[in-house]
Amino acid sequence: AVVDVVLDEVFSWVDPRTPTLIDLACGSGTFMTEAFRRLAYRERRRSGRQLTYPELQALLTNNIFGIDRNPSAARVAAFGLYLALLEEVDPPTIWQSVMLPKLIGTNIIISDAFDSHSLRNRTFDIIVSNPPWAKGMSSTASAFVASRNVPVANNQMAQAFVWLSEEMLVAGGRLGLVLPAKSVLHNRSVPARKFRTALFNDLDVRVVVDLSPMRRNLFAGATAPTAVVIADKPNASRATSGEGSEDGRELVHVAVHPRPFAGIGGALVISPEDVHVISGKQARSRPDIWKVLVWGALRDLDLIDRLRGRFPSLGDVVQEREWSTGQGFKEAGEQPQHSAAHLAGMRIVEIESVLPLLSPQSHARLFDRPTMHRPRTLSQYQAPQVLVRRTLPGGRLAATVLLEDAVYSSELISIAGSPADAGHLALVAATISCSLGNYWHFMTSASWGIERGTVELNELLDMPMPPLTEETSQATTDLVGRAVALDTESLRAAMDELVFDLFKLSSAERRRVREGLTGGLARFDADPDYLVFANDQSLRRYRQTLTQSLRDSLPDLDVSVSSKREGAYVVTWVTFRDATETPVDQRPSQIATVDTETILRSGAMTPTGATGMVALPAAFLIDEDTVYLVKTADSDRWSYDAALDDADRIFSALAFGN
Numbered sequence: 001a002v003v004d005v006v007l008d009e010v011f012s013w014v015d016p017r018t019p020t021l022i023d024l025a026c027g028s029g030t031f032m033t034e035a036f037r038r039l040a041y042r043e044r045r046r047s048g049r050q051l052t053y054p055e056l057q058a059l060l061t062n063n064i065f066g067i068d069r070n071p072s073a074a075r076v077a078a079f080g081l082y083l084a085l086l087e088e089v090d091p092p093t094i095w096q097s098v099m100l101p102k103l104i105g106t107n108i109i110i111s112d113a114f115d116s117h118s119l120r121n122r123t124f125d126i127i128v129s130n131p132p133w134a135k136g137m138s139s140t141a142s143a144f145v146a147s148r149n150v151p152v153a154n155n156q157m158a159q160a161f162v163w164l165s166e167e168m169l170v171a172g173g174r175l176g177l178v179l180p181a182k183s184v185l186h187n188r189s190v191p192a193r194k195f196r197t198a199l200f201n202d203l204d205v206r207v208v209v210d211l212s213p214m215r216r217n218l219f220a221g222a223t224a225p226t227a228v229v230i231a232d233k234p235n236a237s238r239a240t241s242g243e244g245s246e247d248g249r250e251l252v253h254v255a256v257h258p259r260p261f262a263g264i265g266g267a268l269v270i271s272p273e274d275v276h277v278i279s280g281k282q283a284r285s286r287p288d289i290w291k292v293l294v295w296g297a298l299r300d301l302d303l304i305d306r307l308r309g310r311f312p313s314l315g316d317v318v319q320e321r322e323w324s325t326g327q328g329f330k331e332a333g334e335q336p337q338h339s340a341a342h343l344a345g346m347r348i349v350e351i352e353s354v355l356p357l358l359s360p361q362s363h364a365r366l367f368d369r370p371t372m373h374r375p376r377t378l379s380q381y382q383a384p385q386v387l388v389r390r391t392l393p394g395g396r397l398a399a400t401v402l403l404e405d406a407v408y409s410s411e412l413i414s415i416a417g418s419p420a421d422a423g424h425l426a427l428v429a430a431t432i433s434c435s436l437g438n439y440w441h442f443m444t445s446a447s448w449g450i451e452r453g454t455v456e457l458n459e460l461l462d463m464p465m466p467p468l469t470e471e472t473s474q475a476t477t478d479l480v481g482r483a484v485a486l487d488t489e490s491l492r493a494a495m496d497e498l499v500f501d502l503f504k505l506s507s508a509e510r511r512r513v514r515e516g517l518t519g520g521l522a523r524f525d526a527d528p529d530y531l532v533f534a535n536d537q538s539l540r541r542y543r544q545t546l547t548q549s550l551r552d553s554l555p556d557l558d559v560s561v562s563s564k565r566e567g568a569y570v571v572t573w574v575t576f577r578d579a580t581e582t583p584v585d586q587r588p589s590q591i592a593t594v595d596t597e598t599i600l601r602s603g604a605m606t607p608t609g610a611t612g613m614v615a616l617p618a619a620f621l622i623d624e625d626t627v628y629l630v631k632t633a634d635s636d637r638w639s640y641d642a643a644l645d646d647a648d649r650i651f652s653a654l655a656f657g658n
Contacts, residue, residue: 001268002130002211002218003030004227004612006176009125009207009230011038018063019045019125024113024161026066029077031128033084036064037524040088050090053098060085061101064567065124067113074110078103083425113164114140121171130178131161133224140180151198156183162229166203170236181212181227185290186446187323188458193287194592200284203253208283209613210294212450213257214268225450229472233424249280255294257523258531258567259616262630268613273297273637273645288444296443299641303509304443307464314415314428315461317468321424323417325457326380328408332373343367349408354389356399356433356491357426357483360406367407373408381407385416388460392453395525397441399432401425401480413457423473426480431465434495436503439517440464442524449524459621511640519635534638539563539570542638549647550574554654570638572629574650583615622653 011019018039023031044051051059060081068074072172082100089098104110111117114302134157137145141160145152150163158179165175184199185208199205211218212225221371253276259269276293283289292301318325328349329340346367353361383406388399390411403422408414417425431437441461447454464474475498483491500510534542543561550559558579563572619630627650631637 001180001266001612002226003034004266005076005209005228005268006128006178006230007034007038008612009170009228010128010174010176011035013042015604017125018059020063020065021126021128022065022067022119022124024067024164024168025131026077026108027070027073029066029073029080029108029129029185031130031159032064032066032077033080035126035128036081036084039063040084051088051657056085056088057150057335059104060400061107065107065109065119067109067111067117067119069110069112071110074108075577078108079581081107112140113145113161114138120168123168123173125170127165127169127173127175128177129161129165132157133180133480142242151191151194153183153187153189156180159184159195162199166578168231169233171233173289174206174230174232176228176230179227179229179361181210181225182446182451183365184229185210186212186225186450188287197284199229199231200280202234204234204249205229205231205280205283207252207254207292209254209256210290211256211268212294215256215451217262224451229258250277251280251283252276253278253290253293254613256613257634257636258526259634260531261616267611269616269633270613271616271634271637272618273642291446292443293366295314295449295524295561296516297641297645299512299644300516303512304440304579306434307440307503311464311466312459314465315464317428317465318415318461318619320473321421323415323421324379325413325415325461326376326459327410327414328380328412329372329376330374330410331369335373337371337373338375340367340369340372342378342627343369343381345373346381347404347406349387349402349406351389351391351409351411354387354400354412355393356396356495357400357429357480359484360387360400360402362406366379380414380416381405382416384419384422384425386432388413388415388429388432388455390454390456392448392455395453397432397438397455399429399437401429406520413455413460415460423477424468427468427472427476430476430479430495431499432463433492434459434499435492436496436499436505436513437463442517442520455517461552464503466499467622472502508640515584515639515641519639522635532635533633534570534635538635538638539565541640542643543572545640545643546572546574546647550650552646553651565633569630570633572631572646574627574629576625576627576654620653627653 021032021035023029026032036059040051040056043059064081066074066077068077081103085100109117109119113466121395135155137152137160140256141157145160148163148167152159152163153291162177162179165177169175173180184196207228207230209228215225216228254270256270256275257274259271262269270583276298278289279295288304289301292304317323329343344367348363348365348367350361350363383404384404385402386399387402387408388397390413392398401422405628415425415428441455441459444462445455445459447456479498481492482494486494505513519532526532543563547559547561554576554577558577560575560577561572563570614630619628620630621628629646636642
């Protein structure tokens, strides 16, 4: 499916030219083989006849190229191309009388792609590749990066291939690369940001497909998140045409999730909610936009921006109040050791006991290690301080306040202040542990929701903080005192009410936070083959929100919203009546019959030219005074924000015919 996704984007069915294509890390040749099949099919349709063997051979030898340093892989690639060539021959028995072309050494080069070889100084119309994801560049790649002065974060080999692809691409050509999503999109380090800035400045990035939610579905045994980047190399006319100006450039972002019918025909399945258009400026300047759009949407970006704009970050508070931050001791017995005598006899915090606002417990034994790799200074362990678990018990953040001196491991992050700050630190712990803190980190964290369920200190320091006053301090201290007597859900509800009020979140924003968190976590933590469907309660809330939103927009009309489940689909119909007519609830209910199989067949008959990625079948129909919506029952398609989006769409269709 990923190969088809890339080729769908880089390969044109209507371009009169026959493009040259190269895979810079061809491996067994999957990209090259499928590209040749597409070229042969296109030429056959264009000419209206079967191609002769000499024509097919010329198409292969003149247009398809690859490089790989592994001789065995190169031979497999050549064999695959020979089979693809013979598959196209008619009659199929002609292979008995033809001579296969020499490919190794001409079209397929056994070499390091960065080294000097016969294709190194050529340029190509299309470059596709799934380059090595190794952390650590070869000597030739390092020399290339240094000589071109291009940014590469953390010696990522795949990023070096991006710049080699740009160099070997003709002006106006297009590349499609399968890259590690974590390092290319989600890493927030300074080198990673420099790489992304250069990527979006130097290339016209057209499409970014983030496959992180599919990390356990794509490749057997692999869990590293994947991304596909499609980009054009600007031609000389871009600067004068204005078409590629910074203000005008836009790209399509697609976050692919497990969906109903996924895998049918080998294609990735997406819904309209998975697709967003963002500006080039956002792509360059917002390092968190990629993560937010994996699990959220533009309304989530707006809420995050509002919180950032109105409230200081935890990092600002730490700096203003002169608090300290850090992590506990690190053992690492194989690493150099340092004296830990200054910690002897101190209590050791049990990591598992660090739960939201509950007092942490201690080991039965006291600290007695003579040495540690990183013991930390004694001041690191002085109370009061917030302790935050880097891992997520029960899939949620856990932070509490430690009110007595004790040592702990590096699996705990600490934020420490003076004894007078104990109440303020308790509010920090409540803000981290509540639904808003979890929502913030799930939407913005570089790891949680992408690869691993962890949180880092720099991410904690980026989150917004409510006002720290004597009143808020006392309110949180009181909650800490009651925490032990509350069950998990009651404690979570109490934290939410406190923090939501301090941030002055509207009822709509509170609902967005809760639904975005619970829905996102359910999908992130689910088994790869498990789909999260909307339940009756979710559908009822959807109908209520859709009804209220349409009534607010169309006050002169009575609005009635109904829905029903039909297999993997939900059918919703919205009926409008003039307010002066008989009220809708006094009329007999009329349930429309929607043939979902017909919808599926009609979608299949629509020629899109895409084989790697297809949209879920759906319907939006207007019949006199009734609007019909048909969507699959995925939970995120029937959320609060989905209801607002559908209301906007219905209003636009009725008011403007869009």
